[in-house]
Amino acid sequence: MNTEAMESTESTESIESIDTVVIGGGQAGLATGYHLARTGRPFVILEAGERIGDCWRQRWDSLRLFSPAKFDGLPGLPYPGPAWGFPTRDEFADYLQAYAAWAELPVRTGVRVRRLSYDGQRYVVETEGGVRYLAANVVVAAGYDRLAKTPPYAGQLNSAIRQLHAVEYRNPGQLPDGPVLVVGAGNSGADIAMELAATRRVLLSGPHPGQIPWRIERRAARLLTPVLFFLFRHVLTVRTPMGRKVRPKVLAHSAPLIRVKGKDLAAAGVERVARTTGVRGGVPELGDGQLAEVAGVVWCTGFAPDVSWIDLPGVFDADGEPAQRRGVVDGQPGLYFVGRLFQYALASSMIQGVGRDAEFVARHIAARNVPEPKKVTLGLGGGRSRA
Numbered sequence: 182m183n184t185e186a187m188e189s190t191e192s193t194e195s196i197e198s199i200d201t202v203v204i205g206g207g208q209a210g211l212a213t214g215y216h217l218a219r220t221g222r223p224f225v226i227l228e229a230g231e232r233i234g235d236c237w238r239q240r241w242d243s244l245r246l247f248s249p250a251k252f253d254g255l256p257g258l259p260y261p262g263p264a265w266g267f268p269t270r271d272e273f274a275d276y277l278q279a280y281a282a283w284a285e286l287p288v289r290t291g292v293r294v295r296r297l298s299y300d301g302q303r304y305v306v307e308t309e310g311g312v313r314y315l316a317a318n319v320v321v322a323a324g325y326d327r328l329a330k331t332p333p334y335a336g337q338l339n340s341a342i343r344q345l346h347a348v349e350y351r352n353p354g355q356l357p358d359g360p361v362l363v364v365g366a367g368n369s370g371a372d373i374a375m376e377l378a379a380t381r382r383v384l385l386s387g388p389h390p391g392q393i394p395w396r397i398e399r400r401a402a403r404l405l406t407p408v409l410f411f412l413f414r415h416v417l418t419v420r421t422p423m424g425r426k427v428r429p430k431v432l433a434h435s436a437p438l439i440r441v442k443g444k445d446l447a448a449a450g451v452e453r454v455a456r457t458t459g460v461r462g463g464v465p466e467l468g469d470g471q472l473a474e475v476a477g478v479v480w481c482t483g484f485a486p487d488v489s490w491i492d493l494p495g496v497f498d499a500d501g502e503p504a505q506r507r508g509v510v511d512g513q514p515g516l517y518f519v520g521r522l523f524q525y526a527l528a529s530s531m532i533q534g535v536g537r538d539a540e541f542v543a544r545h546i547a548a549r550n551v552p553e554p555k556k557v558t559l560g561l562g563g564g565r566s567r568a
Contacts, residue, residue, distance in 0.1 A: 194311040199223050201546055202306050202316040204297070205323020206288045207236045208255060209520025209535045211277060213320050214286040215256045216536075216543035226286060227308065229293040229323075233281050234274030236323070242352045243376055244270040247368070247397065247439045252410055252533040255280055256540070265403060297321075298492040304515065318546050320517045321491070321503075330485040332457075335478075339463030344478040353377050359476030362386060362465055364457045367435030370481035375441050377479075378449040384473055385446065386457045386465075392438035413528040414537070428523045432502070435483075508542045515549065517542045 201217060203210045206228025217224045230236060237244075246253060251264040253273065258280055260268065268276070281288050296307040297319060306314040329346040338344055343357050347369045353376060363374045366387035374385045395405055418424040446453070455468035465473040486501050495512035498504045503518045507525045510516040519539050520530055528534025 194313065196313045196315060198303075198315040199225055200316065201225075201318040201320065202227060202304070202314045203320045203322055204294050204306065205321070205520075206230070206233050206277075206281070206290065207323050207520070208277060208532050209539065210320070210322035211281055211284070211286060211288075212255050212536045212539035213322055213519050213542060214281075214288070215284050216540045217546065218284065218286065220543055220547035222547060224287065225314070226288040227292040227294060227306070227314075228288055228290045231291050232274075232278060233288055233290060234277040237270045237274040237277070239348075240270050241347070241350050241373065241376075242270075244372070245440075246270075246273060246532075248410075248532060249397075249406065252406075255532070256536040258283055267398065294490060296490050296492055299513070316515075318515045318517065318549065320519055320542060320546075322519045328485040328487045329480075330483050331480045332482065334460045335480065337460040337463065338465070338478065342463070342476065342478060344480065347373065347479060347481045348484075350479055353380050356381075356477040356479075360384065360474065361477040361479060362454075362457070362473045362475045363479045363481060364465075365435075365481030365483070366390060366453075367481060367483075368439055368441070370479075371438050371441040371446060373479055373481060374446060374451045375449055378446075378451050383449075383451045384454045384475065385451050386454050386467065386473070388456065389443060389453075390435040390437050392442050396442075397440055410528065410533060413531065414526055414534060417527040419523075419525055424526065427527070431523050431527060432500075508538050509545055517545070 200222045201224035203213050203217070203224060203226040206226050210226050210228070214224065214226050245267045247267070249265045250260045250262050250268055253260040253268060260276055262268070292312070293309045294306055295309050298305045303315045303317055304319045306316060306319060329348045331346060335344060345355060350373060356377070358381065360382040361377050362384045363370050363377070364386045366385055367390050370385060370387065374383050377383045395402055397406065416423060417427055419428065454473065455471070457465050457473070458468045459466045461472060465475065465478060467473060488497060488501065493513055493516065496503060496510055496516065503510060503521060504512060505518050505524065508517045508519050510518070518524060519542055520535050522530045524530070525538055526534060529538050
C-alpha cells in the first residue's frame with residue numbers, strides 16, 4: 182500500500198478523558214451543568230441537536246408550555262417575561278440557549294452518543310463523530326425515551342392514508358384534505374385534535390384521561406397553580422405513602438388534560454370515538470367494530486424507552502425503568518439519571534423540578550472519592566497531547 186493510501190485510511194477517532202460527561206443538553210442536562218460547575222469538577226455536556234433547545238424546536242409549531250413562565254426558569258436564572266404568560270416552544274428553546282451562555286456551560290452541540298459502556302475502570306461514551314470520552318461519572322439527561330411508539334398494525338394501513346407520529350407532526354399542512362383520526366386522547370392528542378378541527382373533520386380515539394378542574398390561563402389559576410406545583414414537588418414523592426401509591430399510575434397512564442378540556446373538544450366539533458384496535462381492509466378499525474374512513478392518522482401514542490445505546494448491566498429494572506435512587510444508580514457507581522418521569526417526585530421531569538434532582542446528583546458526584554483524571558486528547562494516528 183502506498184503512503185497516500187495509508188494516510189487516507191488513518192483513523193480520525195480521538196479519545197478525551199474528563200471527570201463527568203452529561204448526555205443531553207435540554208433543561209435536565211443544563212440544570213445538571215449549572216450545579217456541576219459549582220462543585221469545581223470538570224465536565225462536558227453532549228447535545229445531539231445542532232443548537233441548544235432543538236429538542237423543543239422540533240415539536241409542533243403551535244406548542245405552548247403548560248406551566249406559566251413563573252415556573253419555567255432553571256437554577257439561577259428566572260424565565261424572562263410576564264410571570265403568568267405561557268411560553269411558546271421557540272421562546273423556551275431560545276431561553277435554554279441563553280441560559281447555557283449565561284452560565285458559561287461547556288455544551289458541545291451536534292454530538293450524538295451511540296454507545297455507553299464501561300471498560301473496567303471508566304465509562305466509555307462513544308459518539309457518532311468518532312470521539313470517545315472516558316469518564317469517572319456519566320449523567321444520562323436525555324435520549325432515553327425518545328423512540329416513537331406506534332401499534333404494530335400501523336404498517337397495515339392503506340398507503341393512501343397519510344400517517345404521522347406526534348413527534349413528526351408540525352402543523353395541519355402536513356396532512357391531506359379530508360377526515361383525520363387522532364389516536365391517543367392525552368394532552369398531545371387533545372391539542373393536535375383541536376388544531377386540526379379548525380380545517381377538517383377530526384375523530385379522537387381513546388379513553389378520556391380526565392382533566393384538571395380549572396383553566397390554567399385564568400386569573401383564578403394564579404392561586405391554584407402554586408398549590409399544585411407544591412404537591413408535585415413536596416407531597417407526591419417516593420418518600421410519601423401518597424407519592425408511592427400514585428407513581429405506578431403516573432408511569433403507566435397519560436396525565437390528565439391540562440389546557441384543553443373535554444367540552445372544548447366538543448365545541449370544536451371533535452368526535453370522540455372508541456379505542457383504535459386494528460386495521461381492516463387497510464382502514465383503522467375501532468373497538469366497537471366501526472371503520473374510520475379517514476385520509477390521515479396522527480399517532481399520539483407516546484414513546485418507548487430507547488436503551489439500546491446503554492451497554493451496561495444492572496441499570497434497568499424488570500419494567501425497563503432505571504434502577505435508581507434519586508438519580509443515583511447504585512448498581513453502577515458513577516452512573517446517574519436526571520429528568521426521568523417521577524424520578525424522585527412527580528415534578529422530576531418538569532422544568533420547575535429538574536433543578537432539585539440535578540443538585541442532588543451533582544453533590545453526589547462531588548462527594549465521590551474518585552481521583553480527578555488528567556485531561557487527555559489522543560488522536561489515533563495523529564499524535565498525543567496532554568493538557
